[in-house]
Structure formats: structure tokens, C-alpha cells
Amino acid sequence: MSEAHPPAKKKQKKRKRPDPRLPRGFRDLPPGDLVLRREMIRRVCEVYERYGFTPLETPAVEYVETLGKFLPEADQPDGGIFAWRYDDGEWVALRYDLTAPLSRYVAKNFQELGMPFRRYQTGPVWRLEKPEPGRYREFVQLDIDIVGAGSVLADAEVIDVLAHAMEALEIPRGSYLVCVNHRRVLNGLLERAAVPPEKTLPVLRALDKLDRLGLDGVRALLGPGRRDQGSAAGEGDFTPGADLAPEQIETLLAFLAAPAEGRRGYLEAVRPLVEGTPDGDAGLAELAELDAILDERGLGTDRVVFNPTVVRGLGYYTGAVVEVVLTFEVEEGAERRRFGSVAGGGRYDDLIARFTGQKVPATGASIGVDRLLAALKALGKVETDTAGKVPVLVTTMDRSLRREYQAWADELRAAGIATELYCGSGNVGKQFKYADRRGFTVAVVAGGDEMSRGEVSLKDLRLGKELSRSEELAADRKQWLEQLPGQFSVPRERLVDGVREVLARYGR
RNA sequence: GCAGCCGUAGCUCAGCUGGUUAGAGCGCCUGACUGUGGAUCAGGAGGUCGCAGGUUCGAAUCCCGCCGGCUGUACCA
Numbered sequence A: 001m002s003e004a005h006p007p008a009k010k011k012q013k014k015r016k017r018p019d020p021r022l023p024r025g026f027r028d029l030p031p032g033d034l035v036l037r038r039e040m041i042r043r044v045c046e047v048y049e050r051y052g053f054t055p056l057e058t059p060a061v062e063y064v065e066t067l068g069k070f071l072p073e074a075d076q077p078d079g080g081i082f083a084w085r086y087d088d089g090e091w092v093a094l095r096y097d098l099t100a101p102l103s104r105y106v107a108k109n110f111q112e113l114g115m116p117f118r119r120y121q122t123g124p125v126w127r128l129e130k131p132e133p134g135r136y137r138e139f140v141q142l143d144i145d146i147v148g149a150g151s152v153l154a155d156a157e158v159i160d161v162l163a164h165a166m167e168a169l170e171i172p173r174g175s176y177l178v179c180v181n182h183r184r185v186l187n188g189l190l191e192r193a194a195v196p197p198e199k200t201l202p203v204l205r206a207l208d209k210l211d212r213l214g215l216d217g218v219r220a221l222l223g224p225g226r227r228d229q230g231s232a233a234g235e236g237d238f239t240p241g242a243d244l245a246p247e248q249i250e251t252l253l254a255f256l257a258a259p260a261e262g263r264r265g266y267l268e269a270v271r272p273l274v275e276g277t278p279d280g281d282a283g284l285a286e287l288a289e290l291d292a293i294l295d296e297r298g299l300g301t302d303r304v305v306f307n308p309t310v311v312r313g314l315g316y317y318t319g320a321v322v323e324v325v326l327t328f329e330v331e332e333g334a335e336r337r338r339f340g341s342v343a344g345g346g347r348y349d350d351l352i353a354r355f356t357g358q359k360v361p362a363t364g365a366s367i368g369v370d371r372l373l374a375a376l377k378a379l380g381k382v383e384t385d386t387a388g389k390v391p392v393l394v395t396t397m398d399r400s401l402r403r404e405y406q407a408w409a410d411e412l413r414a415a416g417i418a419t420e421l422y423c424g425s426g427n428v429g430k431q432f433k434y435a436d437r438r439g440f441t442v443a444v445v446a447g448g449d450e451m452s453r454g455e456v457s458l459k460d461l462r463l464g465k466e467l468s469r470s471e472e473l474a475a476d477r478k479q480w481l482e483q484l485p486g487q488f489s490v491p492r493e494r495l496v497d498g499v500r501e502v503l504a505r506y507g508r
Numbered sequence B: 001g002c003a004g005c006c007g008u009a010g011c012u013c014a015g016c017u018g019g020u021u022a023g024a025g026c027g028c029c030u031g032a033c034u035g036u037g038g039a040u041c042a043g044g045a046g047g048u049c050g051c052a053g054g055u056u057c058g059a060a061u062c063c064c065g066c067c068g069g070c071u072g073u074a075c076c077a
Helices: A006-016 A031-050 A099-108 A152-168 A183-192 A197-208 A210-222 A246-256 A263-274 A278-296 A369-379 A399-414 A428-438 A448-453 A461-467 A471-475 A477-483 A492-505
Strands: A061-063 A083-085 A091-094 A117-126 A138-147 A176-182 A225-227 A238-240 A304-306 A320-332 A335-347 A362-368 A392-394 A419-421 A442-445 A455-460 A487-491
Touching: A031 A117, A031 A138, A031 A152, A031 A369, A061 A099, A099 A117, A099 A138, A099 A362, A138 A152, A138 A369, A152 A176, A152 A278, A152 A320, A152 A335, A152 A362, A176 A183, A176 A278, A183 A197, A183 A246, A183 A263, A183 A278, A197 A210, A197 A246, A210 A225, A210 A246, A246 A263, A263 A278, A263 A304, A278 A304, A278 A320, A320 A362, A320 A369, A335 A369, A362 A369, A392 A399, A392 A428, A399 A419, A399 A492, A428 A442, A428 A461, A442 A492, A448 A455, A455 A461, A455 A492, A487 A492
Parallel strands: A176 A304, A392 A419, A392 A442
Antiparallel strands: A061 A091, A083 A091, A117 A138, A138 A362, A176 A320, A225 A238, A320 A335, A335 A362, A442 A455, A455 A487
16 A cells, blocks of 8 residues: 555645634533533423423525624625625625514514514524634524514513522522613713713624623723723733713713612603603603513512613614623633623614515514523533443443343333443443443443352442542452442342332433 | 734653753553452553744744634624
């Protein structure tokens, strides 16, 4: 094969060998994580269904104009999405959320759908953004929406279902908080502060940054602008400010300082700042009604609060805006960090009109599955050590007993116990090593000795691991072999019972 | 996107101001201890020094570009 020109051949082959790499921002999901994610999604969907939401699935690819990301000037989609062009010149893209496809779906099937239409949907979405720790270019969302209902009751329903989803995941009350604000209240504030239309975007962006930049940072952004510190050597980047006058800025900051002490308290604090503007009055009225509905449902301020700093999606929401934040802190290296937002949503009454020309009210929310899962791990609310692991391994030490090994595996499987039959090569030692590494709980082992007694041996691998750390066994292999820590034998017909017993020790 | 820092074995890193065959620990594989994970012992595999150029007699080490990672910032439907 390589006699003729070995070095050249080798070199060539090496050059062609591909790197087993992944495109930037993408990742594999190993069994443990996948199992946890599926379980989490299952629980949340169960809540969704209990609230009368029915499932819907739409394709990963949509026309760019459907997604509303077409640049009007250039003949090109906006950045931030994965887009490409078909042969006929049409631009398509991977969806970047589940709401735009829903709007398209509703517009397309408007006649058949009875109008308050509620659905839930889960699946991956893609965004071409800078990946960060815990933030990828492909991630999963879990959405609920109610289309065709403009009532505050619909908004309350969304809030309610979010709170219950959190509790279905066993996030303790007090560790999560549904924060609510209202877009029209913000509009009223902007009007009161005499913020010109062309500055509303920068102003809202600035208000949204309170938690990260603090009051002084926001003040700078509303005024002359802000330079970030960068690193020690660098200058940092300059963010242009909104250039507002000092009294405008103070009006806005006074709003941010509105107490979140009770929803009623928020309303009273905010009222003087926005009252008298059409938007402000309408927004306040809706929030007041929302407060009443939440009360009727028994959703107190331990679960749902009004909060002036919730701004969210800028050119998008038209009414109530919602954000679920996790309030506990988590150790991250030396620092403690707030976990932050795991879900968001709100009312978007203009999205479907893009297609139909007819205003169709809609409200909904989206849970960020991966962020929430990270939170559950931090909370210790998920079994990370057994997720994705098979409990039982039937070892195959003696070729002549093949028939028996298979029968045992079958028996365990029939009893509903996930069982792997060892198919690899190697002696028992190797098989135990494998069992240890892969995290099995029980190993079934039998050779001539057991067979002659009509028994099988079961090994509690976790107990064995524990025992192997003990003093006596530490250095003495002979003792190790004599004691076979964690191992015991049962009559062959008690195989399933014996395995169950060991599994029960670990609640499996 | 912008700015700064970083990129040496699977992992964590060493390799001084450029100088011969690039190292360690852990991990991995094989074997021994006669049917057992751990411990111990004996061997072994594994590195295009992120990639591609340039400077040089000579580069992992200096310069440029690209890719990737981290941090901050911008954008975020």
C-alpha cells in the first residue's frame, strides 16, 4: 500500500483529513444534556396544554420578507440571520424566532382558524450573532401565543402560564419573578419628556440598560454618550448618546426609579409622570386592569410585579411587555451573578397586519430553553448525574454463555429496565472499567462459578466505587479481589428483583 | 460589528530575551497482579507548536493577514 512513496502519500492523506470541528456558535448536545432538555420541554408543554394551547410546527426556512428582515434600500436581507438566495432570486432564511412564522401561518390560514387562536411551539431558531458563553447561534425556544384577542385577559393568561411553567420546573416561588411593563406607558413617558420621534429608539435602548450600566451609565447614554472602559490599554468604544437636555433626562430617570413595591405602588408612582398623554393614560388603564385580573387569579407580587425597566423588543411590542427573571445569584468563578432573564414576551398587535392589512391583536411569550436549563442546573433542580445514563450492564465474560447473557438482558428489558448488553471485546476487567466509566449503576456478571450454583452476581457499582476508597482496600489487591466490594449473588430467577433492589438504593 | 487579551499533546500548562531530535502532570491504550472498576508496577500511542505568508543562516518564540476563544461594548426581532 505505502511501499512506493510512503512519505508523500502520508502527507497527502493528512492534508485531506478534515478537522472534526463545528461552525462557530454551534454545538453538539451530549446525551445527558439532551435528556434534561427534553424533560424540561415536556413539563412546560404539559402546562401549555393544560391552558388550552395546542401544538403547531412550522418549517425552519421562511422567505426573508416573511420574517420582516428585508433591508428596504439594499437588495439584501438584514444582518443577524442566516439567509441565502434561491436560483430564482428569492431570499430565504432560517427563522430567528417562532413569532414571525406564527404571524405568517395565521395570515395564511386566517379563515379556518377560530379567532382567539392559541398555540404553542418549540424548536430551534438561528441567529447570526456573536456567540457568547451560554449563547449560541442555534438555540431552542418554547413559545405560546394568543392571536386574535386584544383583551388584557389574554395578556394575563400569558403571564399566568409563564408563572406556572416556572413552578412546573420546581423553581421555587421567589426565585423567579414575572416582570411586566407597558409599551404605551413608555410612550406616554417619552411624550411627557418631549423626546422627539427620531430619538425614541436610542432612549428606549438606554433605559433598557439600567441593570447592566447603572443609573450613571443610563444618564450618560441619554445625554452626551458613553465610553466603555475596554481593557487597561485600550480606549474603549464610544456610544453616542441621545443628547437630551438635563430636565428631560431627569424625567426619564425619575421613571426608572419608580418603586416596584407592589403593583399598585408602581401605578401611583408612574401616574404623575405619564398622565395626560393618550398613550400614557391607555397604558395605565390596561395595567390597572391587569393588576385586578392578576389579583383575581391569586397571582400576587411574589410572582408578578410591574417594573419600569422592562423595555424589550423595540419596534415590535405595542402593549404589555413581559420578562421572566430569575432572582437568585449563581457563583461564576470568583463572581456572583444574577441569572437574569429566561423568558420574554408581550403584546404585538401590528405583526399580522403586515400580511393582511388588517389589524389582528396578538400576545405571547417565549422561553429560552437553554438559558433556563442552565438555571435549573445551577439550582440543582435536575438530576445531572444520571441523565442520559443506562442503569444496567450485562457483562459477557464467557463466550459459551452467550445465550444466557442475552436472555438476562431480554428479561430486564421486558421488566422495563434499560439494559445494555456488552458487545465489545475484552476480559471482565475491561468490561468493569467500561461500566465504571459510562456510569452504569448495576453490572450483571456471571461465569462458570455462578452458573454451577444457578446464580448470577450483581454488582452495585456505585457502592463498589465508594468502598474502593476505604483504607484496607487501598493498597491490597488481594483483599480487593476477595471482597469484590459491592457485589453479591442472587438465584438466577431473582435477577430482576435483585437489580431492582440495587436501583432502588439510588432512587432509580 | 468595534476594541483589548489569548491560541503549544484529549485536558491543564512549561518552553528565559529566536539556536540542534518540543517537555511535564493528568488522561488514554497495552500488559502484570492467574474472573472485577480502585491502588501499585512495566511498557506505549499521541503535537501540521490555530492556519497561511513574511523577516532570518535559523522561528513555537519577531512582523502581517485570516480563523478560533475570552472580556468589554454595540445590535438583538
